[in-house]
Amino acid sequence: MQVQRKDRNTRRGGFTLIEMLIVIVILGVLAMVIIPQISSSTDDAKLSALRTNLSSMRNACELYYAQHNGVYPGATLGGAGTPAEAFVQQLTRYTDLAGNVANTKDATFKFGPYLKGGALATNPFNNKNDVVVDATTADITAKASSGGAGWKFYARTGVLIADDGAHDNE
Numbered sequence: 708m709q710v711q712r713k714d715r716n717t718r719r720g721g722f723t724l725i726e727m728l729i730v731i732v733i734l735g736v737l738a739m740v741i742i743p744q745i746s747s748s749t750d751d752a753k754l755s756a757l758r759t760n761l762s763s764m765r766n767a768c769e770l771y772y773a774q775h776n777g778v779y780p781g782a783t784l785g786g787a788g789t790p791a792e793a794f795v796q797q798l799t800r801y802t803d804l805a806g807n808v809a810n811t812k813d814a815t816f817k818f819g820p821y822l823k824g825g826a827l828a829t830n831p832f833n834n835k836n837d838v839v840v841d842a843t844t845a846d847i848t849a850k851a852s853s854g855g856a857g858w859k860f861y862a863r864t865g866v867l868i869a870d871d872g873a874h875d876n877e
Contacts (some may be wrong), residue, residue: 762873763828764858767821769865775802780794781794781797782863785797785805785808786808789840790862791840792858793806793808794838794860797821799826800819801820802818803816829860830857838856839858839860839870840859840860841860841863842863843863844861846864847861850868855870857869857870858870
């Protein structure tokens, strides 16, 4: 009976160092191509959400304006302490013709709510849903934002912008 010897040059299963390095380089190149596309699509989604939120809030402001004899929300306090509080309450609750606010609908408080959910939409670029209301500026081209809130509204002109310091022209 003859004993079979294993050949020392017989290759074992597995990858060589060179093969592993080639795979790592290929994966690195793929990552460099894919990651920028993912981050740009995230920014595109935020911009699309911003435009949608601005559109719905602007539509709500214009409907309020039409139903309240040419007065925008926040221009009258309607029982609130500040124009910003009045703006939110007047868009998210029931109002009368003068802009006073109630939690229930009746014959007097027959308008609204213009925005559902009891809050303003969130600005997707700074994740804030509060508003700064300027009740004095009558310049329709005023669009300076500080980034301190989610939105900025000019109650005399009806201009609503994203208050994140970067998207004033949306």
